[in-house]
Amino acid sequence: MIRIESEPWTAMVAHxxxxxxxxxxxxxxxxxxxxxKTVHAAAALDNAFAGEQARYYQLRSEDLLAAxxxxxxxxxxxxxxxxxxxxxxAYFSETDLKNSCPWYSFxxxxxxxxxxxxxxxxxxxxxxxxxxxxxxxx
Amino acid sequence: xxxxxxxxxxxxxxxxxxSVTVTGDTVGSALANLTAQFPDLRKQIFNDExxxxxxxxxxxxxEDIRYLSKTDTPVKDGDAISLVxxxxxxxALGGSVLAAPPEKAAPPPEAALTKEEILxxxxxxxxxxxxxxxxxxxxxxxxxxxxxxxxxAPLGLYLAAAGVGRIGLVDFDVVDFTNLQRQVIHSxxxxxxxxxxxxxxxxxxxxxxxxIVKHEVALTSENALDILKDYDIVxxxxxxxxxxxLVNDACVLLGKPNVYGSIxxxxxxxxxxxxxxxxxxxxxxxxxxxxxxxxxxxEGGVLGILPGTIGLIQATETVKLILGIxxxxxxxxxxxxxxxxxxxxxxxxxxxxxxxxGDHRTITKLIDYHQFCGVPSPNxxxxxxxxxxxxxxxxxIELKEKLDRGEKFVLIDVREPHEYKxxxxxxxxxxxxxxxxxxxxxxxxxxxxxxxxRSGVRSGKACNVLRAAGFxxxxxxxxxxxxxxxxxxxxxxxx
Numbered sequence: 001m002i003r004i005e006s007e008p009w010t011a012m013v014a015h016x017x018x019x020x021x022x023x024x025x026x027x028x029x030x031x032x033x034x035x036x037k038t039v040h041a042a043a044a045l046d047n048a049f050a051g052e053q054a055r056y057y058q059l060r061s062e063d064l065l066a067a068x069x070x071x072x073x074x075x076x077x078x079x080x081x082x083x084x085x086x087x088x089x090a091y092f093s094e095t096d097l098k099n100s101c102p103w104y105s106f107x108x109x110x111x112x113x114x115x116x117x118x119x120x121x122x123x124x125x126x127x128x129x130x131x132x133x134x135x136x137x138x
Numbered sequence: 139x140x141x142x143x144x145x146x147x148x149x150x151x152x153x154x155x156x157s158v159t160v161t162g163d164t165v166g167s168a169l170a171n172l173t174a175q176f177p178d179l180r181k182q183i184f185n186d187e188x189x190x191x192x193x194x195x196x197x198x199x200x201e202d203i204r205y206l207s208k209t210d211t212p213v214k215d216g217d218a219i220s221l222v223x224x225x226x227x228x229x230a231l232g233g234s235v236l237a238a239p240p241e242k243a244a245p246p247p248e249a250a251l252t253k254e255e256i257l258x259x260x261x262x263x264x265x266x267x268x269x270x271x272x273x274x275x276x277x278x279x280x281x282x283x284x285x286x287x288x289x290x291a292p293l294g295l296y297l298a299a300a301g302v303g304r305i306g307l308v309d310f311d312v313v314d315f316t317n318l319q320r321q322v323i324h325s326x327x328x329x330x331x332x333x334x335x336x337x338x339x340x341x342x343x344x345x346x347x348x349x350i351v352k353h354e355v356a357l358t359s360e361n362a363l364d365i366l367k368d369y370d371i372v373x374x375x376x377x378x379x380x381x382x383x384l385v386n387d388a389c390v391l392l393g394k395p396n397v398y399g400s401i402x403x404x405x406x407x408x409x410x411x412x413x414x415x416x417x418x419x420x421x422x423x424x425x426x427x428x429x430x431x432x433x434x435x436x437e438g439g440v441l442g443i444l445p446g447t448i449g450l451i452q453a454t455e456t457v458k459l460i461l462g463i464x465x466x467x468x469x470x471x472x473x474x475x476x477x478x479x480x481x482x483x484x485x486x487x488x489x490x491x492x493x494x495x496g497d498h499r500t501i502t503k504l505i506d507y508h509q510f511c512g513v514p515s516p517n518x519x520x521x522x523x524x525x526x527x528x529x530x531x532x533x534x535i536e537l538k539e540k541l542d543r544g545e546k547f548v549l550i551d552v553r554e555p556h557e558y559k560x561x562x563x564x565x566x567x568x569x570x571x572x573x574x575x576x577x578x579x580x581x582x583x584x585x586x587x588x589x590x591x592r593s594g595v596r597s598g599k600a601c602n603v604l605r606a607a608g609f610x611x612x613x614x615x616x617x618x619x620x621x622x623x624x625x626x627x628x629x630x631x632x633x
Contacts, residue, residue: 055229093229100227102193103145
């Protein structure tokens with residue numbers, strides 16, 4: 001289960017609306033207690049995909065390294081990645097799966113016509129063959 | 139001894155430790171020792187073949203080991219190793235698009251760098267955005283330069299120096315003295331040599347590792363596709379409209395980026411055409427200008443330094459395209475004005491109606507570009523047009539005899555005042571062509587009128603103006619003051 005506190009949640013939705021019609025991406029920082037993850041802060045990161053950003057995103061490893069470092073310095077952990085799907089559902093696409101990492105929760109925000117519609121969180125496996133839906137509370 | 143920072147989700151496998159200090163001389167041995175200590179961690183980092191999983195990037199301190207020596211990168215005491223995920227995605231359904239992010243595509247094995255090359259390119263290798271992989275991409279790249287002149291000179295020198303592995307040159311011209319003011323790839327001793335040989339020699343001199351392919355032909359609709367097809371990127375360093383349209387169309391048809399540059403006097407332009415999704419030259423200029431409206435460098439002049447600036451912008455874009463870094467100059471026309479020393483940018487859009495790259499394409503193969511641009515094809519043009527005599531023409535020899543006999547006639551020079559200062563024929567009255575129509579009233583229909591310019595083209599136009607106004611005795615000096623220098627007075631400088 002992953003719970004996103006209201007401050008980071010508001011920031012994530014605002015980020016996704018601001019980049020519409022392109023996809024946004026960012027890191028979620030927080031803590032893990034057993035099976036329960038809590039997001040305390042969201043870090044908006046640059047979509048580095050050199051191409052059609054309306055349908056793709058790419059995170060720079062340097063940005064993730066910096067986000068991880070920032071989290072450690074504030075006593076938090078990098079626990080998840082978020083990105084938006086403009087004008088389509090919050091599914092975990094084949095593209096998402098084949099470029100995922102099983103260590104993190106992947107929150108997908110569906111933005112329809114510029115407004116937030118719904119969101120899901122996904123847990124991909126190590127072989128990038130499937131992703132399980134994770135309970136998401138915001 | 140190195141410290142390995144453990145990502146939070148993996149701490150369940152390391153007894154909740156957020157970092158683990160392990161022994162090992164290299165990154166590879168440190169990671170092996172880590173997973174030996176915590177076996178459950180192994181399958182998170184390595185695949186069944188023992189390779190680091192595709193979604194894991196390993197950093198030594200602040201550097202990605204792919205740009206160092208991969209898992210053989212040596213580790214010192216106090217170094218920190220981080221495991222950073224490689225993450226991308228998107229709503230698009232076709233999973234394979236990003237499955238191998240471009241920077242992970244391995245360069246071909248023949249692109250491996252020798253010890254000499256590692257030393258030669260060391261200032262590239264220490265830039266994280268280039269590194270060994272970037273240099274290997276340069277080595278594997280195949281770039282075609284069309285023209286070994288003003289733009290081709292800096293392009294050829296710098297692309298060879300940068301280590302572009304295979305550079306094709308298209309040129310069939312010969313070096314002359316007027317080239318030396320800007321075409322820095324040729325030296326004074328090269329005057330009279332084929333430009334392609336002179337250029338290739340300099341490029342090889344700078345970097346013997348580079349393969350130069352010489353195409354000593356005029357690029358035509360018949361040979362263009364065959365020449366261009368073997369290259370990844372085409373760089374247009376030409377100075378005429380038929381070839382620009384030809385290069386553009388061939389690039390669009392073959393799906394190859396066209397790195398474009400043009401120069402005139404103090405101003406230059408550059409952009410990248412025919413890049414996936416971007417506009418092409420025809421989107422910007424659907425039709426060529428009327429013949430003669432836009433002067434060439436030979437007619438209008440060019441500041442010698444200008445092609446250096448523009449050629450190097452083209453070289454920069456070429457290298458960026460090869461490396462896949464930065465923001466390419468696509469959909470933007472960069473305008474440079476040397477006098478005000480300003481760069482401006484115009485947004486270029488792909489034209490949906492473009493006949494070659496639009497939605498309803500009417501040009502699907504190469505056409506006759508000389509006909510399209512309304513200029514004579516080099517094959518049809520008589521070889522010595524300047525010396526061919528027609529009715530209404532006068533040769534420089536006849537003109538000299540006429541002057542020597544002291545005949546009464548009107549000699550007019552229709553060049554510009556700054557040209558007149560370089561050289562002139564004594565007794566000629568200067569009336570620049572642009573002002574000529576206003577002066578027609580100054581002549582009498584009985585006058586015997588002889589008109590000259592530099593080569594005979596502008597004076598031909600002035601003759602036509604007078605004939606159209608009813609003047610009978612008007613003659614054009616064939617070959618202009620250039621012919622005068624060759625045949626009458628060698629002390630007159632040519633320009």
